[in-house]
Amino acid sequence: MELEKILYQYFGYSYFKPGQKEVITSILEKKHTLAMLPTGTGKSLCYQFPGYLLEGAVLIISPLLSLMQDQVDQMMKMGEKRVIALNSFLSQEEKRYAMNHLDQYKFIFISPEMVNSDWVVNRLQDIKVSLFAVDEAHCISQWGYDFRPDYLKLGELRKKLGNPITLALTATATEKVREDILNSLGLSNANRVVTTVDRPNIALVVEKWNRYNEKFDRLFQLVQELQPPGIIYFSSKKVADQTASFLRGKGVGRVMAYHGGMEQEQRILVQQQFLNGQLDIICATSAFGMGVNKDNIRYVVHFHMPLQLESYLQEVGRAGRDKGPSVAILLYVPGDEQLPFQLAEGELPSSAQLDWFFSSLKSNPDFLKENSTISPDLRKMGGFTEVQWRLVEDFLSVHLIEGIPLELIRDKMKRFVEERLASKHTNIFKMKTWIDSAECRRLNILQYFNENGDTQITPSQCCDICGVNLQNYESRVPQEGEKEEYLMWKGFLRKLLINESAPK
Amino acid sequence: MAYFDLIILYCLKQLNGERTIYSVYHLLKGKKSAQTIQDAHLFSLTKFFGVFMTLTRSSLEEAVHSMSKQGYILQSELEPQHYTMTEKGNAFLELLLKERPLPVYLDGLKYHPLTQLVWERISILVQVVSNLVYQENKYIPIQKGKEIHQWLKNVLRKHSMDRAEIGKKLFNELTSCLERGEGLNPLVLSLRLTGHQIIGLTSMQAADELKMERTAYHIEFLNLLHFLIQDLEKNPESYSILTDLLMETDPSLVLTLSSRKTYELLQRGIPFEKLPSIRRLKKSTIEDHIVEIALNVKDFSIHSFVKKEVQGEIIGAAKSSPTRQLKTIRESVPQANYFEIRLVLAKLGE
Numbered sequence: 001m002e003l004e005k006i007l008y009q010y011f012g013y014s015y016f017k018p019g020q021k022e023v024i025t026s027i028l029e030k031k032h033t034l035a036m037l038p039t040g041t042g043k044s045l046c047y048q049f050p051g052y053l054l055e056g057a058v059l060i061i062s063p064l065l066s067l068m069q070d071q072v073d074q075m076m077k078m079g080e081k082r083v084i085a086l087n088s089f090l091s092q093e094e095k096r097y098a099m100n101h102l103d104q105y106k107f108i109f110i111s112p113e114m115v116n117s118d119w120v121v122n123r124l125q126d127i128k129v130s131l132f133a134v135d136e137a138h139c140i141s142q143w144g145y146d147f148r149p150d151y152l153k154l155g156e157l158r159k160k161l162g163n164p165i166t167l168a169l170t171a172t173a174t175e176k177v178r179e180d181i182l183n184s185l186g187l188s189n190a191n192r193v194v195t196t197v198d199r200p201n202i203a204l205v206v207e208k209w210n211r212y213n214e215k216f217d218r219l220f221q222l223v224q225e226l227q228p229p230g231i232i233y234f235s236s237k238k239v240a241d242q243t244a245s246f247l248r249g250k251g252v253g254r255v256m257a258y259h260g261g262m263e264q265e266q267r268i269l270v271q272q273q274f275l276n277g278q279l280d281i282i283c284a285t286s287a288f289g290m291g292v293n294k295d296n297i298r299y300v301v302h303f304h305m306p307l308q309l310e311s312y313l314q315e316v317g318r319a320g321r322d323k324g325p326s327v328a329i330l331l332y333v334p335g336d337e338q339l340p341f342q343l344a345e346g347e348l349p350s351s352a353q354l355d356w357f358f359s360s361l362k363s364n365p366d367f368l369k370e371n372s373t374i375s376p377d378l379r380k381m382g383g384f385t386e387v388q389w390r391l392v393e394d395f396l397s398v399h400l401i402e403g404i405p406l407e408l409i410r411d412k413m414k415r416f417v418e419e420r421l422a423s424k425h426t427n428i429f430k431m432k433t434w435i436d437s438a439e440c441r442r443l444n445i446l447q448y449f450n451e452n453g454d455t456q457i458t459p460s461q462c463c464d465i466c467g468v469n470l471q472n473y474e475s476r477v478p479q480e481g482e483k484e485e486y487l488m489w490k491g492f493l494r495k496l497l498i499n500e501s502a503p504k
Numbered sequence: 505m506a507y508f509d510l511i512i513l514y515c516l517k518q519l520n521g522e523r524t525i526y527s528v529y530h531l532l533k534g535k536k537s538a539q540t541i542q543d544a545h546l547f548s549l550t551k552f553f554g555v556f557m558t559l560t561r562s563s564l565e566e567a568v569h570s571m572s573k574q575g576y577i578l579q580s581e582l583e584p585q586h587y588t589m590t591e592k593g594n595a596f597l598e599l600l601l602k603e604r605p606l607p608v609y610l611d612g613l614k615y616h617p618l619t620q621l622v623w624e625r626i627s628i629l630v631q632v633v634s635n636l637v638y639q640e641n642k643y644i645p646i647q648k649g650k651e652i653h654q655w656l657k658n659v660l661r662k663h664s665m666d667r668a669e670i671g672k673k674l675f676n677e678l679t680s681c682l683e684r685g686e687g688l689n690p691l692v693l694s695l696r697l698t699g700h701q702i703i704g705l706t707s708m709q710a711a712d713e714l715k716m717e718r719t720a721y722h723i724e725f726l727n728l729l730h731f732l733i734q735d736l737e738k739n740p741e742s743y744s745i746l747t748d749l750l751m752e753t754d755p756s757l758v759l760t761l762s763s764r765k766t767y768e769l770l771q772r773g774i775p776f777e778k779l780p781s782i783r784r785l786k787k788s789t790i791e792d793h794i795v796e797i798a799l800n801v802k803d804f805s806i807h808s809f810v811k812k813e814v815q816g817e818i819i820g821a822a823k824s825s826p827t828r829q830l831k832t833i834r835e836s837v838p839q840a841n842y843f844e845i846r847l848v849l850a851k852l853g854e
């Protein structure tokens with residue numbers, strides 16, 4: 001059986017990307033597999049491909065609803081109709097229909113909170129699951145930067161489904177996290193396919209400035225000089241918005257902001273415009289990038305300091321998927337670490353909030369609904385943010401199912417929050433250490449992920465420490481818009497709706 | 505003057521100090537309360553109902569404050585939330601309106617709930633037909649949502665013709681419609697459309713492209729869509745594809761959820777007297793629902809609620825009272841209760 005032939009037949013590609021073939025072979029040999037592949041190497045192919053060769057369905061657990069929807073859209077777009085996303089977006093009606101016709105689907109995406117329902121689990125037990133795929137598997141580890149308590153239930157679910165062949169996928173996970181993933185899923189012997197986190201065609205640059213104004217001026221200068229398209233990452237929606245309109249005002253190319261606070265239609269348009277080459281620069285928060293498959297992004301600038309090296313690498317990795325020379329520039333001024341500390345704290349409920357929450361639950365059991373959901377009134381009254389609330393809900397439901405009394409859950413949760421905060425702080429310090437380091441940035445990252453560093457990259461394309469030459473990344477191709485025809489409405493509509501070159 | 509301020513000033517002029525500035529807030533946000541809807545009719549502000557759904561109280565207060573500072577409006581001494589126009593304000597507004605007349609086709613009260621739906625439908629229809637015409641089946645649909653895709657499927661099935669044919673037809677219908685509207689700039693719509701290998705602009709981008717103020721663009725966009733809807737309603741025979749933009753919009757969809765339930769029960773012939781106990785709501789709440797239904801559902805008959813001769817007397821009293829205040833009408837028609845008066849006024853408003 002020649003895998004490349006099948007690849008071409010189903011997906012239209014001639015070659016596998018690094019790691020894909022190893023993962024697929026491992027699964028087809030019926031081995032549990034942990035795969036760490038960098039973003040942009042087509043992780044989804046690793047479960048889609050075996051799906052076509054194995055009998056039965058592929059169950060994919062995915063943490064982010066938007067990401068899940070993107071995946072489903074992409075597959076539908078490629079002509080695969082036997083795909084469904086089971087998540088809280090479905091109406092009761094749609095859910096019921098899907099559950100009663102589960103055996104008709106080849107690819108079933110499911111969000112972890114759906115696993116709480118016995119009904120759902122029972123239906124899943126009725127079908128044959130040939131592959132159990134966990135996307136963003138680092139979410140299962142308490143050491144991972146994006147831990148989600150409801151991922152802890154996945155080991156249990158695996159067992160209930162009769163220990164199907166399992167694939168754990170992640171883009172970035174340290175050795176410790178990888179161990180944790182395998183333990184939580186109950187996989188004692190698994191194949192590991194770990195590709196390097198290094199992206200040799202992306203130069204890594206840190207620039208230190210003394211003041212905010214200097215940093216902003218430098219950003220303005222960079223976007224004028226660097227070859228677009230590019231992404232500028234911000235930790236604040238407001239600053240992303242303001243910078244985008246500042247740049248537009250200055251006439252710097254075609255710039256738009258993108259963040260979670262925008263309406264869905266706008267988000268889709270901006271993302272599609274960028275993919276379609278109608279925009280040069282996106283001023284984004286970390287909400288941008290999931291499911292964005294654009295291979296000619298030439299630069300990524302970080303205007304704010306990321307919360308950990310893992311997310312820094314994920315964001316940087318959106319550049320240069322075409323293997324062309326690309327650059328990542330992080331701008332830093334002293335005191336920039338304050339924002340990550342605030343953000344980290346904001347993601348977790350405070351001790352006082354938890355005390356209040358549990359005493360309210362105790363004195364008023366009505367707040368606790370069936371299947372362990374909590375009345376959303378409590379969220380408002382306790383002033384929980386969306387992220388905090390999700391954590392509280394997840395944590396509570398996981399432990400209530402095990403029948404643990406409320407006081408114990410409260411104490412457990414407090415300890416948990418403390419540990420999480422400590423671990424987030426450690427991550428921020430590691431990020432800061434990396435910024436302050438005087439060693440090659442690339443080698444430093446490889447060490448962090450326990451890789452042997454022997455990259456042979458010319459210093460002028462490696463990093464600021466090795467002696468990068470930013471001129472390599474300056475704009476050579478002037479950007480040209482096609483404005484005129486746009487502004488003749490009738491001609492524009494004609495072009496849109498009448499294909500003059502179509503054969504009669 | 506910013507276009508937003510112009511609209512606020514116009515609203516305040518219409519209110520003539522008889523309502524608080526917050527009634528403008530509710531009106532522009534499109535609050536579906538009987539009071540707001542009645543005010544919209546009473547002060548001839550139906551145009552602007554629900555045109556700024558994301559308005560905040562503070563941005564309204566800011567606009568009012570700034571215009572009061574400039575001497576266009578005057579705060580009432582007794583009721584600080586009421587404002588009247590100054591002479592300067594009146595003259596200024598008149599001048600502004602000469603320069604930029606109010607949008608002709610805009611009718612928020614009538615079309616507010618339909619507008620978003622029609623936009624979503626037209627944008628997905630153009631995108632899908634464009635890609636059909638260019639034989640491209642790999643693209644990301646610009647609109648999500650099951651219902652709209654179901655609608656699209658129905659439309660395409662209904663017009664199952666040659667793909668080139670459907671493109672041509674849609675082009676002809678769209679262009680002839682857009683050319684029919686007086687004083688409309690078709691670019692306001694065309695720039696927003698997505699098709700094969702071209703992604704439409706966001707509202708903000710389109711405004712910038714046309715060098716229009718964003719608020720002015722937004723209002724112009726609504727104006728154009730409302731024209732389109734009116735034209736489709738008036739001349740359905742001229743459009744075979746576009747009329748489907750209005751397909752199956754249940755009249756009761758414009759009602760609030762709770763009123764819709766009341767409406768459904770009435771449709772099933774449940775008598776009014778039984779509704780409070782069935783719905784476990786106060787009688788006055790049910791009455792509010794019925795007034796809302798009367799305001800929104802064209803062919804809803806109020807004869808079973810108000811006797812014909814009482815209706816006539818209320819109408820007579822309303823016509824002789826310029827402000828149509830409930831209290832004055834009640835005084836001249838003592839045999840009618842407030843519910844009956846509101847109901848008759850609701851029907852009269854149309």
Ligand SMILES: [Zn+2]
Nearest residue numbers: 440462463466
């Ligand atoms: Zn280096």
